[in-house]
Amino acid sequence: MPVDVIQSVKLDDEKNALILLDQTLLPNEKVFLELTKVEGIWDAIYELKVRGAPAIGIAAAYGVYLGTKMSKAENYDQLYEDFKKVKDYFATSRPTAVNLFWALDRMEARFKKEAGKTAVEVKQALKEEADLIRAEDEKVCEAIGRYALSLLKPGMGLLTHCNAGTIATAKYGTALAPIYLGQQQGYNFKVYADETRPLLQGARLTAWELQEAGVDVTLICDNMASIVMKEGKIQAVLVGCDRVAANGDAANKIGTSGVAILAKHYNIPFYVCAPLSTVDLNCNTGADIHIELRPGEEITKKWYEKPMAPEGVKTYNPAFDVTDNELITAIITENGIAYPPYTESLPKMFKKE
Template identity: 85%
Template sequence: MMGSPVDVIQSVRLDDENDMLILLDQTLLPNEKRFLELKEIKDIWDAIYFLKVRGAPAIGITAAYGVYLGTKQSEADNYDDLFADFTKVKDYLATSRPTAVNLFWALARMEARFKLEAGKSPEEVKAALKEESELIRDEDEQVCKSIGEYALSLLEPGWGILTHCNAGTIATAKYGTALAPIYLGQEKGYNFKVFADETRPLLQGARLTAWELQEAGVDVTLICDNMASIIMKEGKVQAVLVGCDRVASNGDSANKIGTSGVAILAKHYNIPFYVCAPLSTVDLECKTGDDIHIELRPSSEITSAWYEKPMAPKDVKTYNPAFDVTDHELITGIVTEKGIAYPPFSNSLAEMFKK
């Protein structure tokens, strides 16, 4: 074992001295651990769009660092011109992924900090943006640990835990969201047995979750997505933990495609289904899941991207939504850094923001 990824891997890091963003290229895992050194905003946009960085919190951190670095490159000599350059970078990065609310949350927070510095010199504003981007990263680490502690209170030693996609330390600043209680439980000797869905078509469960849990010494078993039902029926799963990219005010939750199917199965087998989501992922302006825009991805991800030869007929029609929405009625609880929200979520989630 190489040591826990919680301790040794930072998937997103700012190298301010060299004006670059350093990202772990998650598309190469588990076969290669390569860190990208990105200086151009287009390259940062590409990294978000092409999933070199993924996971809602990590996307938000990347966006914050990206808009800072883009603004740092500006040669504007006054506040208004600098704000114009900042806005161009912000709007451009906002087009990279439409569903993950953390992207827009982080960019909006950076804009709010910019406006707080009204009237100051460009250099002072740039320093403030750097500070804010680092705060976003540091706060995410604490948020994830808190989510992990609340989620761990719902679990018992020796339980079997099913996960979908990757909501681990490489998707956040540290710890992860849905995997945070796994790591904290590991430290306490809970000896969880984790079943990781492979998560078609991009295989985040196979490439990422299985990899980082195995690296951390967690008992992890990789299964195909269509095997979740049988292991639930066999009594091997006592809880389901998933991350989330956007939570509507009524509790409807958008997560990686296939999540809603897992929730339906868990309901059938009377297994608790928990969504682990920082409050930055909760969008109170979004009333229901019907209001969440679902990103459609290229057909190649289904037909050829992971194969030496195409595994589908040439030019066959495909439908490749990146996410689906799990109905709030299927969710046992939504675990946030401020506590656990239970139905009715329209009340409990709103209360979380008041704490």
């Protein structure tokens, strides 16, 4: 069965525009934004109109290309000054997602590689690099899906948290990639999607895209994960991530660590699907990962016609948490499956490149 793939991030070079699926409007509206200004692209990243670590990286790469393309600089050095301003600006949009910085640094490395060339030639090189980042991500997701599928059996019940699907990447997704590949091969997985408070990426996005693809998907509230595990409905947990530390600690959407603790209690394997661009060997442990705090209004009134909390109540709204490596059964990358101890297995994944 073919997978109905939605390309959530793409470049329209003729219009000098980045085309983004506005994920904040799903599942009720499927709207593609046509963004021609760097401020609009920055806002789309910050406001989660584009989200998912790989998709953020792709959007940032195209964003820095378009911002540099608009420069009127006539030589390499002047163009680099303009490029750096755009790059540094995008770096302020989402502090936790390592793919953002990975993509921006890769664009800068390509810029420097073109030293001595004309401004026109450098701009074209930046476009080529951004296109490569998108194309490579598609291959990465498929490879992660194949490795993850090797750990699963037909008919399994799978739990996932947040959204690590095709709309969060170039294609297939990370944690959802084995589900899509399994769908093509008749595995008939039964997927349970946590709603993922407070932004409901599981309810609005994962449930939506899996249903669109014909996957058997059941939506549950975040606090229902324990009972479906206890009832024997779940045989494996698959999640994506925004950053993996050198010791295997993994930052993902808030609530992921709680799911991992439950999986450990019920003896259910907990798999993190992580492109190597998300693995940060310079980050020693999860304690070194910056956790983004978001506005309290997301908790108190974002999804309600009227506020559902007392006016003026204090809120604490971290967007991510860190799952300790001891709770992670394996980290699945495009170059293979890393098992504990991760300080030894993760570096070996890079050596396969």
